[in-house]
Amino acid sequence: MSSTVIQGSIVALVTPMHADGQVDVACLEKLVEFHVENGTDAIVAMGTTGESATLDEKEHCEVVKQVVEFVKGRIPVIAGTGSNSTTEAISLTQCAARAGADACLLVTPYYNKPTQEGLYQHFKAVAEAVDIPQILYNVPGRTAVDMLPETVQRLAEIKNIVGIKEATGDLARAVDIIERCADAQKYAEFAVYSGDDATAMDAILKGAKGDISVTANVAPQAMHEMCAAALAGDKALALQINQKLMGLHETLFVEANPIPVKWALAEMGLIQIGQRLPMTVLSEQHHDVVRQAMHAAGVN
Numbered sequence: 001m002s003s004t005v006i007q008g009s010i011v012a013l014v015t016p017m018h019a020d021g022q023v024d025v026a027c028l029e030k031l032v033e034f035h036v037e038n039g040t041d042a043i044v045a046m047g048t049t050g051e052s053a054t055l056d057e058k059e060h061c062e063v064v065k066q067v068v069e070f071v072k073g074r075i076p077v078i079a080g081t082g083s084n085s086t087t088e089a090i091s092l093t094q095c096a097a098r099a100g101a102d103a104c105l106l107v108t109p110y111y112n113k114p115t116q117e118g119l120y121q122h123f124k125a126v127a128e129a130v131d132i133p134q135i136l137y138n139v140p141g142r143t144a145v146d147m148l149p150e151t152v153q154r155l156a157e158i159k160n161i162v163g164i165k166e167a168t169g170d171l172a173r174a175v176d177i178i179e180r181c182a183d184a185q186k187y188a189e190f191a192v193y194s195g196d197d198a199t200a201m202d203a204i205l206k207g208a209k210g211d212i213s214v215t216a217n218v219a220p221q222a223m224h225e226m227c228a229a230a231l232a233g234d235k236a237l238a239l240q241i242n243q244k245l246m247g248l249h250e251t252l253f254v255e256a257n258p259i260p261v262k263w264a265l266a267e268m269g270l271i272q273i274g275q276r277l278p279m280t281v282l283s284e285q286h287h288d289v290v291r292q293a294m295h296a297a298g299v300n
Helices: 025-037 057-071 086-099 116-129 149-155 171-180 197-205 220-231 235-251 259-267 284-296
Strands: 008-012 042-045 077-080 103-107 134-138 161-166 191-194 210-213
Touching (some): 008 220, 042 057, 057 077, 057 086, 086 103, 134 149, 149 171, 171 191, 171 197, 197 220, 210 220, 220 235, 259 284
Parallel strands (some): 008 210, 042 077, 077 103, 161 191, 191 210
16 A cells, blocks of 8 residues: 555445345445545445444455455545454454555454553554554444544554544644654554544544545535635635535434435435444434435535
């Protein structure tokens, strides 16, 4: 992989499924083309939005391999390879490296609530075991563990840990990490990515390199344009685009992700309504509000 930092709108890709919950490979290829054609800057395959928690390891690795094959090198592919088991995280990361992924995204170990030292040792072990660029992922609202900026700073000194998806939505937290890792000589080109669509524009304007986005599933071109404007420092243009997207940023989380975004993509005719228990189809009471947000964003 090139040492160039991945920037811009990075879609946290859903995994399309048939009604019985099996992966829909034809729709997966269609989604990849949809994103390449609409300017998405990179794809995360098998992140948490991709329902990684309910696919077994073989299925997980196969989806990553298929996305790499469908992309054909046109944009970077980041494989979600996190787990609450360090051994499993290493195995998934090895699979992604063999499949040709450009980087990996590793969520903090969920449920078992490790200490800050445990988090450091977990990510250090994966980085040392697999020589592929790795991006940390902090989302305490889903995992029940919060990786603090000082722990991120320690990990950023490891050569192939190249960034973090910071999904707290706390701009002060993002700025703190950016400032802690500003020494280019010590931390190479460590990148901070927003993992919260509603605050992503502000995070990029403050120095983040992009947004690992749920909204980009539904509005890829607009998200690409918003991120590009923010990266260029054009606050007025970024704000203009982002205002149209705010409804999506909010309503795509009216139920647990990826329930609303999969429903929206089915409305667009891009996928079937299919997911695995314990995820269920979007409640009817939310249909109109999601449709209205899609309309406001110019999504049909």
